[in-house]
Amino acid sequence: MKSLRGSLKSLSNALLDLLYPNFCGVCGSFLFKDHYFVACKECWEEKFTPYSGRKCSVCGHPLEFLPGAPSICRRCLEKKRTFNFDSVFYFTLYRGLPEFAVKELKFSRLKPVAQAIGETISGHLLEVLSQLGVDLIVPVPVSRETLRERGFNQTEEILKRAGIPYVSLLEKPFTPEKQSTLSFKERSENVRGVFRVKSEFKLELLGKSVLIFDDVFTTGATADEIAGLLKRHGAREVFVYTVCYTPFNSLSEKRDE
């Protein structure tokens, strides 16, 4: 029985491969359905790797891209920046294959990419969680409008595939304007008040250590807004974990003003 089912499945996968051929976004080789969806296995394993360099203790910025004092980046030092979250963790940098994969997941609605990302980050995320002793993992929600368009919330989808239990205690009743071209200050204003703790979870947060999970850390405005909200609801400490972190560079200097 198993073999019949198995052969039917491989037959349908083979048909799908023929009808909708897919190619590795890195080396261009043909992708079979059971591969990594946006890249071949070899390229994925070579390019979707953890960032292991030093980070700013305030904003998490990789220090090799934005040098400063030994443990704090130039921006945080000069602007004496503080955030509502306690610290930031992430798997990798938002460039190359990881950036491509996240964009394909979100904007091309290529849901299976969540599986590849989830499986890839799972061990690292578990390590961070056990190191911090977190009580609750909270994925960043998407608005109803985005959910209708995309069909899924990529942060929940990645956690599911990573096999990490989470509590969807936030909602995003309002849709702010698109964030991509805004500075940190504009983004902070833009996300102010757009998230809410669902009423049934209002008491869940008291004294808890919480980890916010998101796909990409850009300026930190979203994570900062949510961390503030969680703390106002009694969370003891709030950490942030994202799949990717966007390094700040001179081209985007304005974004931080």
Ligand SMILES: [Zn+2]
């Ligand atoms: Zn490849």
Ligand SMILES: [Zn+2]
């Ligand atoms: Zn910093």
